Amino acid sequence: MKKIHFPQAYTLTLTALLTALVGCKSLEENPASFVTPENFYTSKAQVEAAFASSMNNLWSAWDGYSYGFGPFVNDDQIYGGDLNISISQGDGLWKAHYEALLNLNNPISAIKKGNLRGVDDATVKQLLAQAKFLRAFNYFMLVRMFGGVPLLTEETPNTAQLQVPRAPAKEVYALIVSDLTEAAANLPKTWPAAQKARPTSAAAKGLLAKVYLTMATAPLNDVSYYQKAADMALQVMQEGTYSLVPKVEEVFSLANKYGPEMMFSFNSSDDDLATDPQIWAPGVMGGWGDFSANPIWERTYPAGPRKAAYLITEYNGVPYTKWPGNQAAYIRKYLNISTADFNSYRSTSNIPILRFADVLLIFAEAENMAKGAPTQAAVDAVNRVIDRANGNVANPARPRLTTALSKDAFDKAVIEERNLELCFEYDRWFDLVRKRMLKDVNPEWTANFSEDDYLFPIPEADLRMNSLLEQNPGYPTPARN
Template sequence: MNTRQTLLRRGLISLSLSLSLALLPGCQDSLQEEVYSFVSADNFYKTAADAEAAVVAAYQPFTSDDYFRRNFYNVGLLADDQVMIGRNATFQAVDNFNVTPDHPFHTALWQQMYLCINRSNTGIQRIPTIPMDEARRASLVGECRYVRAYNYFNLVRLFGGVPMPTTEIQSTGQTNNPKVPREKVYEQIVADLLEAEKVLPLTRPAAEWGRATRGAAQTLLAEVFLTTERWQQAADKAKEVIDSKQYQLLPDFRSVFSISNEANAEIIQSIQFDGPTIGTWFASFNHAGGSDNPNCFLGSANWSVEQKSDIWLNWDSKDGRKAASTYDKFINKAGKLVSVFDYPQPFPGFGKYNAPNEVSNGNSPCNPIIHRYADVLLIFAEAASQAAASPPPAAYDAVNQVRRRGYKVPLNAPSEFDLPAGLSKAAFRQAVIRERSLEFVIENKRLFDLMRTGQFPAIIKAQGKNVREGATLFPIPLSELNSNLALTQADQNPGY
C-alpha cells in the first residue's frame, strides 16, 4: 500500500463516528454510513499523520462515480447548449433540463458534495487541536477550507440557497439544517478562500499534485467574485495569479489535455485518476465510433456535440481548438478515415480527452481540470472590462493571448485574430463569454457561464429542448426534503 493509499485509509477510519452521520446535511432515511473501524473521532485526531489523513479523506469523494468520474459532468454538460445525448431517458431528462426532484444524477452529486463538506468541517474543527508543526497544521486547515468552499460554490450555483453546516456532525439531531440564502453561502465561500490563500503553499511536490495551492484558492476566489459580479475584486484576484508567474499558456492547445503531460504549467487544479485502479468515464463518454475508435475503450457518445450549437455551426475552422475539441470523422484502428454517422450511435464526438490504452469503460486516466491558466486570463479580461468605464488594454491583451494560442500565432504580438478595438463594455463581455465557450468545450464551465449571465435555460429551449417550465436551477433532491426536518416543500426551487 503506497503512502497516499495509507493516508486515505487512515482518513476514512477517522470518520467512523463523526462522519458516519454526515453524508447528507439531513436525510436519515437514505443515510449511507461509513463504518470502517471502531476508532472514534475523539481517539483518532492525535498526530500529524492523523491530520494528513483527514485532509486526504476530504478530497476522496471527488474521485467517486457520482462526482468527478462522471456524474458532475452528466449534470453540468448535458444541461448546457453544447452537449446532447440521442438516447437513454435518464440522460435525456438532463439534456432537456426537465428533471424531477428524485432524478439520480443530481441527487447522488448532492450527496458527494456534502460528504466533501462534512469531512472538511471535521478537519477544520479537529486539526487545530493536534500538536504538530504550526505552519503545516495551518496549511492543512486551509486545504479543508478550500475543499469546503469549492463544494459550496458548486452547490450554490446548481441549487441556489442550500443547507450550510459548517461544524462537525456528531449526532443525527445535527443533520437537520435549514436552507440558507445564496448570499450567505457566498459569504462563507469567500471567507473560507480568503483564509485558505493565506496559508496554502505556492507549489506542491509531485507526491501532492492535485492538492490545493495558493493559486488554486486565488483562482477559485476570482471566479466566485466574477460569478457575483464583484468586478474589481475578480480582476484584482486574477491579476495576483497572473503576477505570481507560476502558470502559463502552453504553446500547443492539444498538449494541455495529453495524458502524458497532466502536470503541465497551464493546470492550476485538477482531480487525479490513474486509470486501471480508478479512472474516469471521460474517454468513452466523449468519443464516438464504438470499439473502432482508438482514443478510448468504447466510444459510446454519451456526451455528443449538440449539432444546433454555436460551436458546431459557427466556429472558425482556422481556430485550431475546433479540430482539437470536436469531430465527426476520425482515423479508426485500421488507419482509415471514417465518419461517426456510419456507426450505430451517429453523433459527433469531443476530442479533448484521449485514452488510447484505456482498459475498459470508466477507466480513463484523464484528470478532470478544475482551473487552468486560460481561465485566469479570461476571468481577468471579463472582470477588468466591467470594472472600468471601457475595456482597458490589459483586458484586451488577456483575451487575445488565449485567442492567439488557439490560432497558433505568437502569444505576445498583435495578430489578425485579435478582438477588434473599441468594443463597448457589453460587446467586450459578450466576446469574452463566447471565447470561454470555445476554450472550455467539455470542461464543465459552459452551464455555469450560461447561468451567471442569465441565458439559461432559454438558450437550450431555443434549440428545441423540452425545458421544465419555470425552472432555472436544479431541484433540491426529494430525499433531502423528505428527511431533513428543517426543510419543507416551500424550500424547493421554483418549477418543481
Template sequence: MKTLLAKYTFFPKYSVFFCLLFWCSSCEDFLNEVPQTTRSAENFYKTAADFNNAVIGAYGNFKNPGLYGNGGTNASMLWLTEVTSDNSTHGATKAVSNLSQFELDEFNISLSNTVTTAAWTGHYIGIGQVNTILDQLPLATFEEPLKVRYEGEARFLRAFYYFNLVRLFGDVQLIQNSIDNPYGANGIPRTNAAAVYDLIISDLTIAENNLPTTIPAAQAGRASRWAAKALLGKVYLTRNQPELAATKLNEVIASGQFDLSTGYAATFSPATSFANNKDVILAVQYKTGLVGQGSALWSDLIPWGVPGVLFGTTGSGGGFMQPTADLENAYEPGDLRKDASLQATYLGANGTPVNVRHVVKYKQTGPQSGDADSDFPLLRYADVLLMYAEALNAQGQTAAAEPYLNQVRARAGLPEKTGLRQADFALALEQERRVELAFEGHRWFDLVRTDRYVEVMTAKGYPVKEFHRYFPVPQRETDLNSQLTQNPGY
C-alpha cells in the same frame, strides 16, 4: 504527473464510521472508550501524518459520483453543467436505467432525479470530511506550519464544495462543524445564499494566506495559494463584484506561475507532465494501472455502443456529452481547439466513416476501458485570463481587457479582437469561454452567472424556464427534513 493523492481516494468512507461512533455518546463510560484498533476521530487525528492522510482523503471526494465521478457518466457535475447547456446532449439510447440523465437532457427534472441527488449528497460528504478536519486541528500538537497548511486546504475544499452547491441549488444547508449524529442534519433548514457566500469568501481568504505558493510534482492535485485566489476571483465574479474579482485574478496572473505555453491539446494529454503543464492550476488526479484510480471519461465519451477497440480501448462507448451541432459550428475557421476537443466522424470497423460527433479532449489510447490516466481540470490559467478580461470589461475597461482575451485566442491560432464596444466584448468573451472550456463543466454556470441562460437556450429551441436557473432539492432530503423547502417550479 501522478501522485499518491489517488491512493487515498476511498479513505473518506471512514467519515461515516466516525459519525456512527459519536452517535453512541450517551452510552455508559466504558462504551465511550474507543479501542485503539478502531479508526475514529478520537484516536485517528493525532499526528501530522494522520491529518495529511485525512486531507488527501478529502481531495479524493472529487471522485465522488456526485462531483466528478471517476471522470465518466457518474460525474454529476458534468451532467448538470454540460448536458443541461447547448454544448452537449446524451448520445445513449433511452432506457429505464438512464431516465434521470434524459430528464436533464429534456429539462423535465423530477424531484427523485439520481444525478441531482448524488450532487447534493456528494458535496455534503466532502463538507463533512473537511469539517471534521477543521474541528480536530486545534487539538493537534504537531508543528504550526503544517497545521496552517492543512487548515488552508480544508477551507479551500469546503469553499469549493459550497460554491458548487450554492450555484446549483441556491439556498442550502450551511454546516460548519462535524455532526456526531447520523440524523444531526435533519433539522437544519436552508440558509440564505448570501450567508453561504460569506462563508465561501471567508474560507478562501484564509486559504489564500495559508496555502503554499508552489506545489511539488509529488503533490500534484493539491491546492496552492493561486488556486485559492483563482477560485476567489470566480466567486467575486459570480457575486457581480468585478473590482474584487479583478484584484484576485490579477494576483494569479502577476505571480508568473502560469502561462499558455502548453499547447491546447497537450494541456489535456496524460503524457504532459505536471511540471510542464503551465495551464492547469488544479485538477482531479487519475492513475491508470488497474488500481481502481483510473478515469472512465474517455471510455464514456466514445459514441454509444461503439466497440472501444476502434478508439484504442476495450468495452463499448457510453455516448456521454455528445457535442451538439450548434457547438461544432461555434468554432471559428482555423481554431486549433476544435479538432482537439471534438470530432464529427470516426472510422467504423470496415474503415468507412461514421458521422457521429464525440468528444476527444480527454482521448487516451490504453488497454483498459474505464482506466484512463487523463486528469480532469478544475481550474485553468486560460479561465483566469478570460475571467480577468470579463472583470475589467464589467468596469468599463474594455481596451485594457482585450490583451487577455487575445492571449487565449493566439494560442488557438486565431486573430486578435480589438475595438469592440463593451456589450460586444461581453458576447465575445461568452463565445471564447464556450469553445475554450467546452466539456470542462463551465457552460451552464457561465450562462446563469451572466443572466443569459434562458435567453440563449430558448432562442435555440430548448424548453428552458426561469426556474431552471436552479436544480430541485432532492426528494429524499425533503422527506427526511421537514425544514427543507423546495425551489420554485419543481
C-alpha cells in the same frame, strides 16, 4: 503496507482509510474508549486521509464528476438536453458534496481544538488552509447548483437527525470567500513533486476570482465584485506560477496534467483510475459514446487547431455526419492516452477544476465590466487564449478582439471564448446560469424553459428528513412524515 493513491495526491495507508470510512469508531467489540470525529484526528496523516476521502466522494470511477455530465445535459454543449429539469436533477452531486463536507468539517474542528500532536504551527496552518480550500470548493459548487443551502461547518452539531434550514446564498458566499482568503494566505506557492496536485496559494486566488465574478452576476448581481475579481485574477497572472501551455494540442496531454496550466483538477492515477475512456469516444473508434457534443453547438465552433484538439469530428477521414448510430461529435480532451490504455479501459486523465486560461478569461470579463469598456489589459488577456487556439496564426473564423468593441460586445465575445475554450469542463452550465443565457442558447427548447430552471431541485429525500428545508420554486415538495 501498500499505499492507495487518491485524488489530489493525498495518500494514506489502507488502515487509515478504513478508519476514516467507518465513521471514526473503534472496531473493537468492547472498546476501552469511544473514538468520535471530534477527537479522532490527532496526526497529519489522519487529516490528510480525510482530505483524500472528501475528494473521493466527488471523483471515482463511474461516480461523481468522473461521470457527472448528466445533471448538466441541459446546457447547449452536451447532446440530449431539452430544458426539462427532472425532480432528481443533481441529487447525486448534492449527496457527494455533503459527504465531502463531513470529511472536511471534522478535521477542521479537531485542528481548531488543538488536537493534533507533534505537528508544528506552520504545518497546522497549511493543513487548515487545504481544508478550507476544499470546503470552499464544495460550497461553491452547491450554491451555484441549488442556491441557498444548509450551511454546515465545524461548529454544526454532528447528529443524524440534524434539522438545518437553508442559508441565504449571500451567507454561503460569505463563507466561501472567508475560506478561500484564508487558504490563499496559508497555502504554499508550490508543492513537492509527490504532492503537486494539491491546491496552491495561486489556485485559491484563482478560485476566489471566479467566486467574485459569480457574485457580480446573477443571482446576487453585486457589480462591486467585478473589480475584486479582476484584481484577484491579476495577482495570479502577475505571480507567474502558472501559464498557458504553448500548443493547444498539448493542453490535455498527460505530460501537462499537473502544469503549467492546470491549477487544480479532479485527479486520476494508476491506482485510482478515472471512468473508462470509452465514454468519450464514438462507436467507430471502439467507444461507447456516453457523452457527445450537441450538433447545433458543434456546427458553430470555429474551425482551427483548437477544434481539432478538443473535439472528435471525424475518424479515418470520415466526418461524424456519416458515422452509423449517433451522428454527433465527441470529446477529445480526455482521450490523450495510449492506445494500449484505451483498449485496456484505463484512463489517468484529469478533468480541470481551474485552469490558467480560465483565470485570463475571468480577468478579461471582470476588467471590462468594472471599467465600463474593454481596456488593453483585458483585450491582451483574452487574446492570449485566442492566439493559442489559432496556433498563433490569424484565423478569420476566430479573430482577435480589440478595444474598439463596446462593453457589451466585448463581454459577449469573452463569454463565447469561455464557451469554446472551457467546453466540457463543468463551466458552461454555470456561465449560462450567472449570465441568464439558458433560454437564449436553446432556441429549440424555449417552450420548456422557465426561470425556475436556473436552480436544481432540492433532493426529495432531504426534504423529507429535514423539516426546515424548503424546495426551490417550480418543483414539488414531497409529503413529510
